[in-house]
Amino acid sequence: MAEEQLVTFSLGSEEFGVDIMCVQEIIRIPPITRVPKAPTYVEGVINLRGNVIPVISLRSRFSMARVEETDLSRIIVLQVKTKVFGIRVDAVTEVLRLASEAIEPPPPIALGMDAQFIRGVGKIGERLLILLELDQIMGGE
Amino acid sequence: MSDDGDKTMDIDLGEFLGFYLLDSSEQIERLGAGLLQLEKEGGNIGLINDLFRSAHSLKGASGTMGFTPIVAMTHAAEDLLDRLRQGKIEVSPELIDVLLAVTDRVKEMLSQVEQHQEISIGFEDLVSSMRALLTGEKPLVSKNTPLAQAEPQQEEAARVIFVPLDFSLSEAEAENMSDAHMMGHGVYQIDVTLAPETLMKAVRAVMATQRLEGMGTVIKILPSVEDLEASNSETFSLLVLCDEPVEEIRKELLEVSELVAVQVNDYRVSDERVAEAGAEATRPVETVRPSQEIPVESETIVPVSVVPVAVAVPVPVPVPINQAVGGESNAPVHTIRVDTVRMDNLINLVGEMVITRTRLVQIGSDLKAQYSTDGMVNNLNEANVYLGRLMNDLQESVMRLRMVAIGTVFSRFPRLVRDLAKKTGKEMELILKGEDTELDKTVVEVIGDPLMHLIRNSVDHGIESPEERRAAGKPELGTITLDAYHEGNHIAIIISDDGAGLDLVKIRGLAVERGLIGEKEELSDSDISQLIFLPGFSTAETVTDISGRGVGMDVVKKALTNLGGLVDITTRKGKGTTFTIRLPLTLAIIQALLVEVGEEIYAVPLSSVLETLLVKLDDIKTVGGLPMVQLRGNTLPLISLQEKFDLPTPESTSSEVYVVVVGFGEKALGLIVDELRGQQEVVIKSLGDFLNNLPGIAGATILGDGKVTLILDVGSLIQDVLVKKIS
Numbered sequence: 114m115a116e117e118q119l120v121t122f123s124l125g126s127e128e129f130g131v132d133i134m135c136v137q138e139i140i141r142i143p144p145i146t147r148v149p150k151a152p153t154y155v156e157g158v159i160n161l162r163g164n165v166i167p168v169i170s171l172r173s174r175f176s177m178a179r180v181e182e183t184d185l186s187r188i189i190v191l192q193v194k195t196k197v198f199g200i201r202v203d204a205v206t207e208v209l210r211l212a213s214e215a216i217e218p219p220p221p222i223a224l225g226m227d228a229q230f231i232r233g234v235g236k237i238g239e240r241l242l243i244l245l246e247l248d249q250i251m252g253g254e
Numbered sequence: 255m256s257d258d259g260d261k262t263m264d265i266d267l268g269e270f271l272g273f274y275l276l277d278s279s280e281q282i283e284r285l286g287a288g289l290l291q292l293e294k295e296g297g298n299i300g301l302i303n304d305l306f307r308s309a310h311s312l313k314g315a316s317g318t319m320g321f322t323p324i325v326a327m328t329h330a331a332e333d334l335l336d337r338l339r340q341g342k343i344e345v346s347p348e349l350i351d352v353l354l355a356v357t358d359r360v361k362e363m364l365s366q367v368e369q370h371q372e373i374s375i376g377f378e379d380l381v382s383s384m385r386a387l388l389t390g391e392k393p394l395v396s397k398n399t400p401l402a403q404a405e406p407q408q409e410e411a412a413r414v415i416f417v418p419l420d421f422s423l424s425e426a427e428a429e430n431m432s433d434a435h436m437m438g439h440g441v442y443q444i445d446v447t448l449a450p451e452t453l454m455k456a457v458r459a460v461m462a463t464q465r466l467e468g469m470g471t472v473i474k475i476l477p478s479v480e481d482l483e484a485s486n487s488e489t490f491s492l493l494v495l496c497d498e499p500v501e502e503i504r505k506e507l508l509e510v511s512e513l514v515a516v517q518v519n520d521y522r523v524s525d526e527r528v529a530e531a532g533a534e535a536t537r538p539v540e541t542v543r544p545s546q547e548i549p550v551e552s553e554t555i556v557p558v559s560v561v562p563v564a565v566a567v568p569v570p571v572p573v574p575i576n577q578a579v580g581g582e583s584n585a586p587v588h589t590i591r592v593d594t595v596r597m598d599n600l601i602n603l604v605g606e607m608v609i610t611r612t613r614l615v616q617i618g619s620d621l622k623a624q625y626s627t628d629g630m631v632n633n634l635n636e637a638n639v640y641l642g643r644l645m646n647d648l649q650e651s652v653m654r655l656r657m658v659a660i661g662t663v664f665s666r667f668p669r670l671v672r673d674l675a676k677k678t679g680k681e682m683e684l685i686l687k688g689e690d691t692e693l694d695k696t697v698v699e700v701i702g703d704p705l706m707h708l709i710r711n712s713v714d715h716g717i718e719s720p721e722e723r724r725a726a727g728k729p730e731l732g733t734i735t736l737d738a739y740h741e742g743n744h745i746a747i748i749i750s751d752d753g754a755g756l757d758l759v760k761i762r763g764l765a766v767e768r769g770l771i772g773e774k775e776e777l778s779d780s781d782i783s784q785l786i787f788l789p790g791f792s793t794a795e796t797v798t799d800i801s802g803r804g805v806g807m808d809v810v811k812k813a814l815t816n817l818g819g820l821v822d823i824t825t826r827k828g829k830g831t832t833f834t835i836r837l838p839l840t841l842a843i844i845q846a847l848l849v850e851v852g853e854e855i856y857a858v859p860l861s862s863v864l865e866t867l868l869v870k871l872d873d874i875k876t877v878g879g880l881p882m883v884q885l886r887g888n889t890l891p892l893i894s895l896q897e898k899f900d901l902p903t904p905e906s907t908s909s910e911v912y913v914v915v916v917g918f919g920e921k922a923l924g925l926i927v928d929e930l931r932g933q934q935e936v937v938i939k940s941l942g943d944f945l946n947n948l949p950g951i952a953g954a955t956i957l958g959d960g961k962v963t964l965i966l967d968v969g970s971l972i973q974d975v976l977v978k979k980i981s
Contacts, residue, residue: 143960144960144961146954146962146964148945148951149899149900149901149950149951149964150899150949150951155945158945158962158964160960160961163606163609163939163956165939165942165956167941167942167945197942198944251944
């Protein structure tokens, strides 16, 4: 039975998942350097062991209100094709396996956010997991 | 019989393609440079031999890889060079031309190979012109002519003395051999010398073995194929049973590529024992002279020598085997090739360590403040100081890994000058100096084109025609000198010619005519010469395809400025022109001025900082919507980085602000900042594809505290203001 392994995280009350194969590492929030004139959803750049990588604020990408950093805030460092970038999330929740049948295509009206960022919705009992289309998060076409 | 295991050795050529390409392009470079030298010193037999060897190993390697077009061309070239070294033909301009054309063609073919394409470029034309040169040879000089005597020393050095080896035969093998001997079969020891730096030595040995298996039986190979690959030895010996004539054996083996010398000697069964004794001491070789049963044909083909005479003369000097056969090529290898990605990775890691060390120092001093009397804290701090010293050394060593001699760039210019000289009908030579001067790989990669433009310019506009030179009382042969040396943190590259010099009056006139300067404007000579770097400026009356349509010089200037470089011109009418380029040694590390704007820190490349000022707010006037300040009688446009980068306006306003005056080319601009934080060496990092083209930002760097700091792109900031000014 085909299944996917996902890293799940939360933004406010909603839960999201990304393919674990794209996740390079999960780090605490280091000092972020703002980049003037960059797109608004780019929070800035960080130093990841000598490499400068951009960090995307998912809250800003999904037009959600900004929140203060907490102890649980993390940056998930992703590698999508050749691009390495971080996404800032409120908290990383767990790593889980999800059967492919439990994933449905994105609903037409997607929870008030751009449908282009959503690959599908996963169901685990009563929980709904929004699976992200990572290609689109970082610029996209 | 004994080595069937080796014969079936399967070799995947694809694996060796990379090696092949590297090696072949090196041979091509060597050929190209050598041919140019040959043009000047036609009779240099050593040089011809070098060329022959390069062509030969190129042919061999290409043959192994199955690139027949390259083999065909190099084979013909080899023939030509062979005749040349035999003195049957002489060096002529046509010969050099066609051989150079061969190197060009092979280069093109190699690039097709590199792109995994079939070689589709024709070669027949070159082969036939080479053949034409071959047939136009001078009357034959017989083989054993004075030529051989003319170079007696070389001849002697090249001859190899036969030393029977101890093959440590097994009993069965020994029996086999003595049987064969008794039956009247030939038993030979074949000493084979490989071309210097042959790759895949084992392959050659296997190929040689296979060839011989077709004619007889190979009993033993020494060193064994496995050892041969692992060792540095460029020779191996075979013990062979064979009935073919010695000459046939040699010929057969020499067809294997990269085998440069083959010596076939009779091997007597008793030699086995004699050799044992011989191996122990360096005793005169003459005592173990080859047997007399078959006419002795102890003959060596060594490309270094002129055609060898047929009979070996015993030389009563003991020569150690390895020296005799390997010759100078036994020099140990001093360099290795490393993928640049690995090197960059290393540099990155070192950078990280430097940053971590700064943190350790910070922790140490924090601890010191808290536990000032604790001996452990002092120990930690001492260790930190030592670590710091080590880190500095390490960083310097690692940066040195990236340094490349500028000779790699220079080496392509002699050919360029030669071709241009032919085209223009001028006579000139290019003198290279300081080729060993090292600079960072990043600079080496980009400096080639600007230099080429400047050299073309010197050829086209600098050096006069032979008639003009004669009239001016100068030697007809013009000279262009290319020199490089270190100057503090910079490298200086000099391109000078002894040509006509710049016509400053004409340049000035043209500039006025084109409205680039005012008629009354007072300019120093050096200011006027700098005018040639303006876009669209060319004083050549006729547009040539050499230095182009006046697009060259401003491109040169721009390219150099982008590298953080400067170019100066000194010129004397009738005496020549000298361009002096000054470049930073590396592009990976720059000196930067750190400035504070609001809460943020930015790095300004120091190469573009002209000065810093403290300006009273009252002195800043707004002209046409742009803030300006008077600086020594000139107006200097200002921009506020805080506004430019959408930073919140600071609450407290002082009556004075810092202005960093930056210049790019001829234009200057003042950046209003809050604080100056001093200058520092910073390592430039890319922001990645995604954030690459942001206005005003050239890149990023990581400071001692581990935080990312952005590096300003002065050029684009200035551009931006100028556009605003116009609109």
